[in-house]
Amino acid sequence: MKKLLKLLQSFYLAEVARPLPLLRIACWTGLFLWLIPTFVHPCELREVVEFQEYVDPAEMVCVPITYHSTDGFRRDIAAKKADEFRYAWIGGSSLLVRRPSSDGLEDDIRFLPTLVQPLLRKTGGRRPLALMYSLEAGRLYDEYLCVLDALSHQPDLLVVELNPVWVYCDKDISFWPNLYADGVRLIPPRPQDWAYYLLLTSPSKMAEGALSPVFSVVNDRYRYYYRIVQWVQRGGGLAHRAAMQPTGDTAQPAPPRQTRLWTMPIAFWFMNELQYDRFPDPGVWQEQILLHYFNTSAAAANAHILDMMLRAIRDSGVPTLIYTAPLNPEVLRNPQVLARMETINAALNHLADSVSDPAVCFWLTNPDHPLKPEDYIDNLHLKNPEKFVDQLVDRIARILPPPREQTRAHEDHP
Amino acid sequence: MHDAAAYFADLLVLAVGTVPLFFLVRRAAWRRALLTLVGVWLLFVIAPRLAIFYLGYWLLVAGVQALVGTTKGWLRNLVFLVSLVVFVSPMVLWKLFPEAFTVDFNLWLHHFTWNLSPQLGAIDAVKGMVIPIGLSFSTFRALDLLITARLGLYERLSFGRVLFYGLFPPIMVIGPIAQYEELEKDDSLARLRFRTADLGLGLGRIAIGLVKVFVLALPLKSTEQIILNFPAYPPATLWVALFLFAWYFYLNFSGFSDMAIGAARLLGIQLKENFSYPYFQPNLQRFWSSWHMSLTRFAQRNIYVPAGGYRTRTQYLALVATMMVIALWHDLSLPLLIFGLYHSAGLLVTRIYVGRRKRKPAPAASLSGRLRLGLSVCATFGFVMMSFPLVLLPLGQIVRYYAKLAFWH
Numbered sequence: 001m002k003k004l005l006k007l008l009q010s011f012y013l014a015e016v017a018r019p020l021p022l023l024r025i026a027c028w029t030g031l032f033l034w035l036i037p038t039f040v041h042p043c044e045l046r047e048v049v050e051f052q053e054y055v056d057p058a059e060m061v062c063v064p065i066t067y068h069s070t071d072g073f074r075r076d077i078a079a080k081k082a083d084e085f086r087y088a089w090i091g092g093s094s095l096l097v098r099r100p101s102s103d104g105l106e107d108d109i110r111f112l113p114t115l116v117q118p119l120l121r122k123t124g125g126r127r128p129l130a131l132m133y134s135l136e137a138g139r140l141y142d143e144y145l146c147v148l149d150a151l152s153h154q155p156d157l158l159v160v161e162l163n164p165v166w167v168y169c170d171k172d173i174s175f176w177p178n179l180y181a182d183g184v185r186l187i188p189p190r191p192q193d194w195a196y197y198l199l200l201t202s203p204s205k206m207a208e209g210a211l212s213p214v215f216s217v218v219n220d221r222y223r224y225y226y227r228i229v230q231w232v233q234r235g236g237g238l239a240h241r242a243a244m245q246p247t248g249d250t251a252q253p254a255p256p257r258q259t260r261l262w263t264m265p266i267a268f269w270f271m272n273e274l275q276y277d278r279f280p281d282p283g284v285w286q287e288q289i290l291l292h293y294f295n296t297s298a299a300a301a302n303a304h305i306l307d308m309m310l311r312a313i314r315d316s317g318v319p320t321l322i323y324t325a326p327l328n329p330e331v332l333r334n335p336q337v338l339a340r341m342e343t344i345n346a347a348l349n350h351l352a353d354s355v356s357d358p359a360v361c362f363w364l365t366n367p368d369h370p371l372k373p374e375d376y377i378d379n380l381h382l383k384n385p386e387k388f389v390d391q392l393v394d395r396i397a398r399i400l401p402p403p404r405e406q407t408r409a410h411e412d413h414p
Numbered sequence: 415m416h417d418a419a420a421y422f423a424d425l426l427v428l429a430v431g432t433v434p435l436f437f438l439v440r441r442a443a444w445r446r447a448l449l450t451l452v453g454v455w456l457l458f459v460i461a462p463r464l465a466i467f468y469l470g471y472w473l474l475v476a477g478v479q480a481l482v483g484t485t486k487g488w489l490r491n492l493v494f495l496v497s498l499v500v501f502v503s504p505m506v507l508w509k510l511f512p513e514a515f516t517v518d519f520n521l522w523l524h525h526f527t528w529n530l531s532p533q534l535g536a537i538d539a540v541k542g543m544v545i546p547i548g549l550s551f552s553t554f555r556a557l558d559l560l561i562t563a564r565l566g567l568y569e570r571l572s573f574g575r576v577l578f579y580g581l582f583p584p585i586m587v588i589g590p591i592a593q594y595e596e597l598e599k600d601d602s603l604a605r606l607r608f609r610t611a612d613l614g615l616g617l618g619r620i621a622i623g624l625v626k627v628f629v630l631a632l633p634l635k636s637t638e639q640i641i642l643n644f645p646a647y648p649p650a651t652l653w654v655a656l657f658l659f660a661w662y663f664y665l666n667f668s669g670f671s672d673m674a675i676g677a678a679r680l681l682g683i684q685l686k687e688n689f690s691y692p693y694f695q696p697n698l699q700r701f702w703s704s705w706h707m708s709l710t711r712f713a714q715r716n717i718y719v720p721a722g723g724y725r726t727r728t729q730y731l732a733l734v735a736t737m738m739v740i741a742l743w744h745d746l747s748l749p750l751l752i753f754g755l756y757h758s759a760g761l762l763v764t765r766i767y768v769g770r771r772k773r774k775p776a777p778a779a780s781l782s783g784r785l786r787l788g789l790s791v792c793a794t795f796g797f798v799m800m801s802f803p804l805v806l807l808p809l810g811q812i813v814r815y816y817a818k819l820a821f822w823h
Contacts, residue, residue, distance in 0.1 A: 204426075299532065300536070
């Protein structure tokens with residue numbers, strides 16, 4: 001009997017009790033992850049969402065959290081209401097319309113998605129709500145992730161703006177790795193798209209995405225980070241303690257020297273491959289990128305990403321307008337740039353021809369758009385968008401189903 | 415730009431799948447292959463070109479190591495010497511010309527990646543510029559392997575083993591400079607079994623490292639900026655900042671070492687310690703025996719002993735040579751040369767003083783003895799602390815910094 005007990009005890013210690021430390025570690029980790037948000041609250045989400053302060057959240061919700069964020073898309077988007085016409089607009093900084101102030105005060109800032117809103121007549125009486133995905137320096141793969149996120153919010157309409165400078169630039173296919181975490185919930189149903197996701201995304205980003213729905217502390221990671229930053233800026237950090245304040249030469253430090261090691265990816269390749277001593281003005285480098293980093297071949301990464309994006313749109317069945325951002329006519333005066341633009345149009349036309357779905361419409365704006373150089377603040381960003389907005393509304397109206405049909409389709413939804 | 419913290423975050427996430435898989439496969443070769451693949455993936459995440467570089471680097475090390483092991487006589491010596499130059503030169507060039515080397519390193523490898531596959535090139539381009547992270551550690555481990563092969567201390571390692579050693583994930587980017595036998599000795603890899611004690615110790619060690627780096631060191635990071643912008647601060651602030659910077663430097667570095675040692679322990683692999691309370695040592699000799707110990711051990715094996723450190727006539731020369739290598743490993747610059755000379759002088763004085771004291775009876779554990787020990791610890795810390803500005807500041811500012819520290823305006 002004693003032997004048997006001893007045997008059982010040794011078995012218990014060797015096999016049964018063995019997982020206990022693991023369990024203990026898991027319990028403690030879980031407890032801490034649960035306790036942190038109970039006692040330490042993150043800051044308000046609106047503080048960390050770019051552009052939201054400029055618009056009424058009942059009219060437009062800015063979805064990506066882009067302000068130097070470790071976070072990706074906001075996850076507090078309310079479910080679609082019965083009386084809501086929801087449309088998602090994806091693009092770069094060119095969605096922002098900035099009218100410089102004449103009296104030296106703050107510029108008047110508006111957004112293409114809301115400028116279009118009052119002119120939309122085919123919403124069947126439903127209240128329009130825009131989900132805006134405006135990414136400063138947004139690139140093709142980032143836009144693809146935005147498309148997937150937008151489609152997950154059941155939009156009635158999707159508008160995708162492609163920046164002609166970046167759409168076929170295979171030197172910079174992505175700029176916002178903070179969006180990758182959300183790929184964990186967006187990419188799995190699309191096995192053909194896994195390869196790019198796995199090649200671009202780090203394991204920790206995937207873990208962030210996987211843990212976010214489970215632990216609010218992971219989901220709110222950027223809001224905690226932002227709170228710490230605020231605390232440091234308010235004087236909580238060591239460098240801001242009174243004893244650590246500078247007393248001597250407080251002259252403004254010299255701006256950082258532009259070395260060839262500049263860390264922004266495209267700037268690094270641009271300066272070192274094209275042998276520029278400094279990163280030139282946007283007008284110059286955008287032109288140079290169009291001329292030197294340009295690949296419309298079917299084997300290029302950009303063609304694959306565009307293909308992935310189109311497949312996602314087609315599978316969703318959501319009416320979609322894909323347009324290229326109108327460039328300043330000044331840029332198009334350069335015959336080499338114009339030739340590039342024609343090649344881009346040809347490649348996109350080829351892509352459009354491959355889409356047989358009438359709900360997906362392409363609009364290649366360059367060079368035949370109605371805007372003049374004085375409507376721009378630079379090569380891409382607008383200050384007087386009215387003529388362009390009119391055309392956008394017209395294009396959108398063409399792809400939207402008639403209101404009655406749409407209402408009926410909407411009624412089918414629970 | 416990728417940093418060590420991001421690397422360890424990825425490593426720890428991958429450990430969730432790698433550790434069970436490691437214990438599931440029993441054959442040593444499979445285990446080596448698994449860890450090598452994880453290492454390659456972690457480098458790929460930083461930038462594909464970095465993974466390609468290190469794969470090529472360690473394949474070359476494996477080839478040369480095999481050549482050193484199979485040749486004899488003058489040919490062996492020639493191969494050995496040429497290989498030393500080949501493997502040390504990337505690190506030396508990087509330290510001498512950091513900007514030019516980093517640019518060319520990235521451009522050449524990026525173009526190579528692009529030529530392999532334009533799609534891989536497009537992924538690589540997204541990552542932008544990367545510094546050759548882990549190059550110093552790789553160089554020293556490669557040298558250790560080649561010297562061991564040259565001395566015939568153990569049998570020639572297969573390509574798979576060399577790749578496993580070179581790309582062993584926990585130590586790849588920020589040390590410690592482990593020897594091959596710390597990872598595997600006489601096929602010990604195949605005999606490793608899952609033990610919850612190892613898991614507990616590994617996770618505990620990683621937790622200690624995380625606390626050191628993110629809780630204790632991170633708030634002190636701003637002291638670096640205070641030292642760099644010293645003209646704007648009063649001397650008292652500079653003293654406080656220097657004191658705190660010494661702790662930042664230690665906590666940050668030793669925290670990452672803890673994470674590396676802990677991550678290896680998850681697999682049942684026990685790496686040697688890299689830090690052992692260096693700021694609580696009574697003299698400089700003991701300080702260097704407890705600070706970045708893997709580098710000290712490397713220097714001891716490959717410089718101090720061959721240079722005659724255990725011989726009475728040559729011991730001081732060997733000491734200086736060892737210290738200079740340790741100093742210049744951090745950076746090939748004049749401030750680091752001064753750093754090396756400063757610590758060499760301190761070590762020589764300590765060696766002579768300790769040597770004399772050994773002949774006297776050891777002091778009793780009395781109050782005065784404890785007081786003396788406390789004073790020795792403070793003096794050693796103060797001596798070390800005073801050398802840290804040499805690691806941070808350019809040569810032209812060093813004299814002005816120390817003058818300001820000494821209340822001269």
